[in-house]
Amino acid sequence: MVTNLRTAEWYSGDDRNAYIHRAWMRRGVPASAFDGRPQIAIANTASDLTPCNAHLTEVAQSVKNGIYEAGGVPLELPVVSLGETQVRPTAMLWRNMAAMATEEMLRANPIDGVVLLGGCDKTIPSLLMAAASVDLPAVVVPGGPMLTGHFRGEALGCGTDVWRLSEEVRGGTLSQEDFMKSESSMIRSKGHCNTMGTASSMALVAEALGTVIPGLAGTPAPDARLLEAAHETGRLAVQLVADDRRPSTFLTKANFHNAIVALAAIGGSTNAVVHLLAIAGRLGIDLTIDDFDRIGAEVPLLVNLQPSGKYLMDDLQRAGGFLAVLREVRDLLDPTALTITGRPLVDHLDNARIWDRDVITPRDAPLQPAAGISVLRGSLAPGGAIIKPSAASPHLLKHRGRAVVFDSIEDFRARIDDPDLEIDETSIMVLRGCGPKGYPGMPEVSNMPLPKKLLERGVRDMVRVCDGRMSGTAYGTVVLHVTPEAAAGGPLSVVQTGDWITLDVRNRRLDLDVSDEEFSARRPNEATLEGFAAPRRGWERLYVDHVLQADQGADLDFLVGASGSKVSRESH
Incomplete structure (x- = not known):
């Protein structure tokens, strides 16, 4: 038996409220269930x-x-x-x-x-x-x-291999038929x-x-x-x-x-x-x-x-x-x-042991010597952005490229495979309107699929920048959680196709190479503004009005902190 139980406020005593609370919960339960248990x-x-x-x-x-x-x-x-x-x-x-x-x-x-x-x-x-x-x-x-799960003798990674195999289909190295056959083996x-x-x-x-x-x-x-x-x-x-x-x-x-x-x-x-x-x-x-x-x-x-x-x-x-x-x-x-x-x-931890050193590498022979999440700051992310170096291509961790900007995920899907899209493997793909407020909900779209014409040439990674999130099963040189997001007035909202962007993970920088004068004169274009969420009612309205930025956990502002277990008013 335990004394000073919180539930004693419901079940102890012989008044009408205690009677109601116990009676409705009895249904075959013995009286001892409410006595110090x-x-x-x-x-x-x-x-x-x-x-x-x-x-x-x-x-x-x-x-x-x-x-x-x-x-x-x-x-x-x-x-x-x-x-x-x-x-x-x-x-x-x-x-x-x-x-x-x-x-x-x-x-x-x-x-x-x-x-x-x-x-x-x-x-x-x-x-x-x-x-x-x-x-x-x-x-x-x-x-x-x-x-x-396995398909044709190969292990399938749930999520990761979905992204990989779907890109192989778009790149012409895997048939659509074989891709569909793998579906029943994935889970x-x-x-x-x-x-x-x-x-x-x-x-x-x-x-x-x-x-x-x-x-x-x-x-x-x-x-x-x-x-x-x-x-x-x-x-x-x-x-x-x-x-x-x-x-x-x-x-x-x-x-x-x-x-x-x-x-x-x-x-x-x-x-x-x-x-x-x-x-x-x-x-x-x-x-x-x-x-x-x-x-x-x-x-x-x-x-x-x-x-x-x-x-x-x-x-x-x-x-x-x-x-x-x-x-x-x-x-x-x-x-x-x-x-x-x-x-x-x-x-x-004393009795823990490694039994397969190819799966869990020992400390003196790590898979990568330094692979934790890196936080980037700079003129494009004054509030911070993050990148996962362990999932990125090492040669792209320092890169300067021309921006190719998409105003929304719908805009991206409509244009990414356009053969006339001016983009190559040195470009930096920028997707905005995908932050907590802008989408709303900060979707997992930051690991944008690469253009089909580049996949067909064998390109498998490019630098991508977004104010949204990325699936934990995804990979690539992706800068995400850019803060402030575009919908909150962040610099991402005024980036233009053709701007030069510099990524330098070693020095923790993400910069837009635009003069201060030009930058301050820019305003979000109409397509950008139209891409932002504007809910009128319900949870989405409450969310957009109160959600914090990614660097604060994207919680609602009025939920930060604890309220404890005390019920504000007793039942009557």
């Missing part, structure tokens, strides 16, 4: 329309068993689920809504703690944002990656993308952050050990309530330091930047994009996974798993950062 919600993002999370109901049952075993009462709570591949126009438009809805339901309901079940890209970030804001004891169970099992995309990155980063039982993240969805760990997480959730271990009691900037180191070592998704910034904002932790460069830029890349390498997530698991990666960079981790277990992250 922690009520643990299972925030479940399972949905048939979120295929990566569809198996989480099975995982939830194992969590329930663990909660029961530890003396708690499990209560499954379906929450907003966002399927990255299904939701239009972009799942990122609703990440903040999902976080807000989950926060409100956790606060409004009689629960003492929560287990967060997520998998697909936006689900773990939204759940962690909610948990940070409501500040109840909370622990994450990542749903896990799918097993590797072999339940689980999220098997590359080091955003889903895998956020699962591992959540563990590095301290919100997952160490050793769990990265376990494939069909692996029986996922259910075993889910059971143990249910047991832990009950203990978290007894110990009053809430996000605010152990998450500090040291935890985010470790998350940034981990992100670099695994070659993780650039999307983790906006998600970590948003989670930190909910906790009141002063995290900036410059911290990602300062802490992570010189961290070696140790994980040989697509899109930065060649293997896939179930290879990472058999090679030693995430803890083996962290053990190699142990000296770079902050030893003070605690985990959900109550112990420091570094205390969980």
Whole structure:
């Protein structure tokens, strides 16, 4: 039995309100369920329309068993689920809504703690944002990656090989028929993308952050050990309530330091930047994009996974798993950062080992010596922009080229394969109107497909600049999250085709070579302005009016910070 439970405000006593609360929840439940037993919600993002999370109901049952075993009462709570591949126009438009809805339901309901079940890209970030804001004891169970599919004897990386194969079709080196045949081989099992995309990155980063039982993240969805760990997480959730271990009691900037180191070592998704910034904002932790460069830029890349390498997530698991990666960079981790277990992250690394050094490279022979995310600034990105060097072409990391500008993603799609488009491999492709406000929702369009005429000549990478995001499964020399975005009046809004742009990653610069006088005289053209979102009602209107820029996590301005678990008014 646990004393001082939050749910006692609903269930204790003999007045009319307590009677109603208990009576409606009885339905076969014994009276002892309301007498000192922690009520643990299972925030479940399972949905048939979120295929990566569809198996989480099975995982939830194992969590329930663990909660029961530890003396708690499990209560499954379906929450907003966002399927990255299904939701239009972009799942990122609703990440903040999902976080807000989950926060409100956790606060409004009689629960003492929560287990967060997520998998697909936006689900773990939204759940962690909610948990940070409501500040109840909370622990994450990542749903896990799918097993590797094969086509004609070759492993297929979910997402990464979609981009690669589709470009080969456009370049004339793969037939449309063969491309379509590979479709049924791409998704072999339940689980999220098997590359080091955003889903895998956020699962591992959540563990590095301290919100997952160490050793769990990265376990494939069909692996029986996922259910075993889910059971143990249910047991832990009950203990978290007894110990009053809430996000605010152990998450500090040291935890985010470790998350940034981990992100670099695994070659993780650039999307983790906006998600970590948003989670930190909910906790009141002063995290900036410059911290990602300062802490992570010189961290070696140790994980040989697509899109930065060649293997896939179930290879990472058999090679030693995430803890083996962290053990190699142990000296770079902050030893003070605690985990959900109550112990420091570094205390969980002693027994980790690398079993396949081609998948997880040792520290003294890294895949790349310095591969963390780089933050660029300059006249084209005064608020900052980011690039993932590990996924870029080394020869393009310093480049000066003529801009070819697209005013919207629709404009891009209409003109990119026009044989008369004046563009070559030295050009820099610029796409605007894709930021948080402009689209709205900051879609994953920054890794623009290359012009068909250049693909046919064998060109496979060019410098691309955009105020939107890029899929974690994508690759290429892509500068993204340009801040301020075009729709917020950033310099990107007045770039013109023919302008010269200089990219210098080593010196962290992104500059537009236009005189100050000419630049200040320019105004956005009509096509640019017409491309910006102008919603009249609903969530999109609320989002555009209140969303922050990418360098602040693209959260809504009125959601930054925590509100705690106290309900503002009692029921009557």
